[in-house]
Amino acid sequence: MAASRDLSVLFDPASVAVLGASDDESKYGNWISVQALRMAGSRPVHLINRRAQPVLGWPTYRTLAEAPGPVELVVIAVPAAGFEPAVDDALRAGARAIVGITAGFAELGPDGRAVQERVAQRVRAAGALLLGPNCLGVADSTTGLTLASNPLPPGGVSLLSQSGNMALELSQVLAGHGLGFARFASLGNQADLAAADLILSCTTHPGTELIAVYCEDFGDGRAFVAAAAEATRVGKPVLLLTVGGSAGSVRGARSHTGALTSDSAVIDAACRAAGVYRVASPRELANLAGALCGGSPGGGLALAGGPLGGGPPSGGPFGGGPPSGGPFRVGRTLGGGPGAVRVRRVAVLADGGGHGALACDLLEAAGLAVPEFPPALATELRGQLPPSAAVSNPVDLAGARDISTFARVLAAMLGSAEVDGALVTGYFGGYGEYGPALASAEVAVAGAMADQARSHGKPVAVHTMYPDSPAARVLAERGVPVFGAVEDAARTLALLGSGGTVTVVAPPPVAPPVTADGYWDARQLLAEAGVEFPAAALITTADQADSAAADRAARAAAEIGYPVVLKALGLPHKSDAGGVALGLTGQEELRAAFADMSDRLSAPGYCVEAMADLTGGVELIAGVRTDPRFGPVAMVGLGGVFTEVLADVAFALAPVSAATAKQLLTGLRSAALLRGVRGRPPVDLDAAAALIAVVTQVAAAHPEIAELEVNPLLATPHRALGLDARIVLA
Structure with a gap:
């Protein structure tokens, strides 16, 4: 289970204060105060206004220090210039949680980010929590906490949103399906508390039956995956609405793997690993939530065990809303673990x-x-x-x-x-x-x-x-x-059928770092891990005349046995540069190819390699690229010269198991080639999957590797072996 921070004071504080309370109905300080006063009968609520003027008919205090008694949670809704001093006041008053409504920080540029990071560090150093800044507040119907800008009906959905307006729309469409809310947290800029922290806290929250998330910046993507996977394991489905699809994060990639990986593909891979249901719009989220939960008009998924529901009855502090059904874990009677509804036919x-x-x-x-x-x-x-x-x-x-x-x-x-x-x-x-x-x-x-x-x-x-x-x-x-x-x-x-099953594989121990990035280095690294390559010999040209190197290449070829392949080393794309000669059948052809490459390429070395028998084989690609948010991401697809042309690829968080690798292969559009078509024999899928799993394990064990790739990976009816390999160091 992922490490969890105790967020109980955020959702169930003994006392609260609104710093920046206002009688001006156009200000957040007014909206939050209206909601805060709804719970004045259940916990102390203090309104802080620097003029000490009554707000909504309630007395106010100039500072938190003047408020009677300790304050555990402080909501700050003051102009950006006063936010940092307000945080200091809250910490001095003993606040254990702060909700920053104030905007104007990282979203405005480097100067605002610096202030935001400084404030977050100060809050963490004090052992407190910070939600936001630039958020709409927090609420919990099970504890009667109403510190969000808008009232919400009670129910079993916990809504976590990075965008304020998107939170409002999602709350409306979900409520339109008869769904109420156990918790609401507006993530804002996630200066301290991130989506992963909030998701993880919901996994142990009795009132939460389903977690709906809108997130744009995942920060530590692996932490998000770990938290969502834990929610899936305990039977609390996670529904994610996000944006993405930009190729900006991969423009600098130098391999096929990097060139074919998009932000959206990586997020999809993360969702599959954690069992998250990824939706494309607020309407899709509400429709799916309605299918998983009790609610009208969407209803609830009619499977044995009752509709997913739970949470408080109607009429609670959030006001209104239908009563919820009994607790239900999707997939309870379908097998495959919580959430595993496998719909295919x-x-x-x-x-x-x-x-x-x-x-x-x-x-x-x-x-x-x-x-x-x-x-x-x-x-x-x-x-x-x-x-x-x-x-x-x-x-x-x-x-x-x-x-x-x-x-x-x-x-x-x-x-x-x-x-x-x-x-x-x-x-x-x-x-x-x-x-x-x-x-x-x-x-x-x-x-x-x-x-x-x-x-x-x-x-x-x-x-x-x-x-x-x-x-x-x-x-x-x-x-x-x-x-x-x-x-x-x-x-x-x-x-x-898109979520509910966790496939996260624990990363291997970190291995001694790789310092060289040539083909031979990549080949040796992978071969030591168990990837099979054709027999080969390294021919270095340093301190040797071309004729001496050619003699060594000829002797190596004779020992390996013709036909052979000659590869020039030190080139980013050997084939494109004319650095690969295939099917050399004798010493004369080998020496001619060697002389030609020596004249054109000035390569630091060569590899003489046995020519693989391609009969009945299918060329694949197995690659791993390190994503800045989600870490190593595996790519599997049709390889060789068709990789970028056809872009028939699939992605998963690395490392992957052999079983997951096999699923990726069989899910390709070209999977019929692997199963055998038009008289072609089927390839050994288990061998190919095992090799792919090893490649991903190696990449995950070497954080200094930005990209690792075997292309082509030849899958034949009897085995799988690598024909070329590539490393890009971070």
């Missing part, structure tokens, strides 16, 4: 051909499969439906007049081992408009559909043109997420 149930076809397109665009049903299931469905109904997937009810058909067909689909989940789309929810009898029947069928989803333990999402109908409300209340847009239903099902 989806059955589509529609009451119209157009809706069914569109749902299939959207599901496949979201990365899911809509496979043809096995014959046994198709036969079972054929017996329940009119002759004109489609039963191969999607299923089109084709005007089936018995509304109970929805529940029976759904039960049959979910009962198949070939189905991981289902999407129902179309008119269901609107049949009740045709009369009271049909309305009653539709509500009953909705309950039966929810029962089927729960009993089979598989996710079901419902898209309906009538999301506010009685039947839709029954589905939502019984834990089946309901959507007014089919694309939201499809995307949410896809997101359910």
Whole structure:
């Protein structure tokens, strides 16, 4: 488990003060004071105003020193010029936690960052905590703490946001799904407390059932991963909304690995390692949270064990909000650990051909499969439906007049081992408009559909043109997420399979540093770790005439056995510079290639290497690049000359296990080449995966290596070996 800081004083202080309290409704000091006074009956609240004028009808004090009794948590909402002295006043008054509402620090440039860092160091030296600065406050519905700029309904979601306005939007869209909040923390500039600290504190918070995060700067990315992984392990899903995709952080990379790695790809890799659900918008976050939690209109995931919920009942100090359901850990009945809802193959149930076809397109665009049903299931469905109904997937009810058909067909689909989940789309929810009898029947069928989803333990999402109908409300209340847009239903099902499983591998011990970055050095480093390379010999040219070096190369080639490869050393891209001669079949060809390279390249040395048999093999790339936030990141993909052209690559935090490496390989677009296609034999995936795992272990053990790469890595039907290697030192 990751190391945790005790944040109890931040979320459950014995007393609080607002420094910068104001009667001006346009100021944060006023907004925070309004919220602070809501808890005046449960803990001492002191308002500090340098003029000592009443605020909101309450008396104020000029300084914290004048306030009666100790103050554990101080919220500071003063102009930037007064922030540092205000922090000093708070620390002198014995504050153990400070919330900095004030803006105007690191976000403005180096001078502001210097002040921010100086203040943070002072706070840490005093043994206190600092949230922010440049934030909207903090709240905890389980302790009655209301020190955020806006009121929030209670519930089971802990919302952590680096952006203030994004926090407000997320709180609104989540509340719109009937979801309330256990905790809220506005991260701001993260001068002291970072997202990782807040996530880790939520893992042991009884009221937190789900953690929603908006973060732009992860700081220590590995700390974030460790905290999120711990939350995943204890069954508290982490949903992340972030920005990225810029290539700015990798413009200086000099290898294929660096050139093909983007910020967004690294964040995706971090999310996969920690089991985090990465979403693309506030709406996606709310839809997924609604599917994982109890809530309306999104409902909660109808799996055995009840909807994820918990938290305080409605009517608490946050005000309003629906009561939450019982505690639930996603994946409790599905296997794979908390949060592991593995949705890959989806059955589509529609009451119209157009809706069914569109749902299939959207599901496949979201990365899911809509496979043809096995014959046994198709036969079972054929017996329940009119002759004109489609039963191969999607299923089109084709005007089936018995509304109970929805529940029976759904039960049959979910009962198949070939189905991981289902999407129902179309008119269901609107049949009740045709009369009271049909309305009653539709509500009953909705309950039966929810029962089927729960009993089979598989996710079901419902898209309906009538999301506010009685039947839709029954589905939502019984834990089946309901959507007014089919694309939201499809995307949410896809997101359910994107997180919940931790794959973080502990880093190896730090090894003695590497000081040389040539091909031979990279080859030797990897070979000592267990990576197989073709037999080879090093030919140095220092202090030798070209003829003597050529003689040594010829003798080495004779010992290795022809055909051989001649490689010039000391070149960033040997092939591009004409520093590689392949398939040399005898001494005459070898000497000619050596003479040509000597004339053109003035290389400090050469490598004579056995020519690998490429028959039946596939060239791959295995690389590791050190990301400034998340540390070593592994890249696996199609290699050789196609690496940058096709960009068929996958990423994971390094080191990776052989099992994870194999998953990366089989997830490539070109994976069919590895499994064998058009008469080509399948390659030894286990051998390739084991070699990739070793490369990532070596890179992770050497923090001085910025990039490490084996390209090509030749995977054959019987083994895997490296054909070239490259080191870039930090």
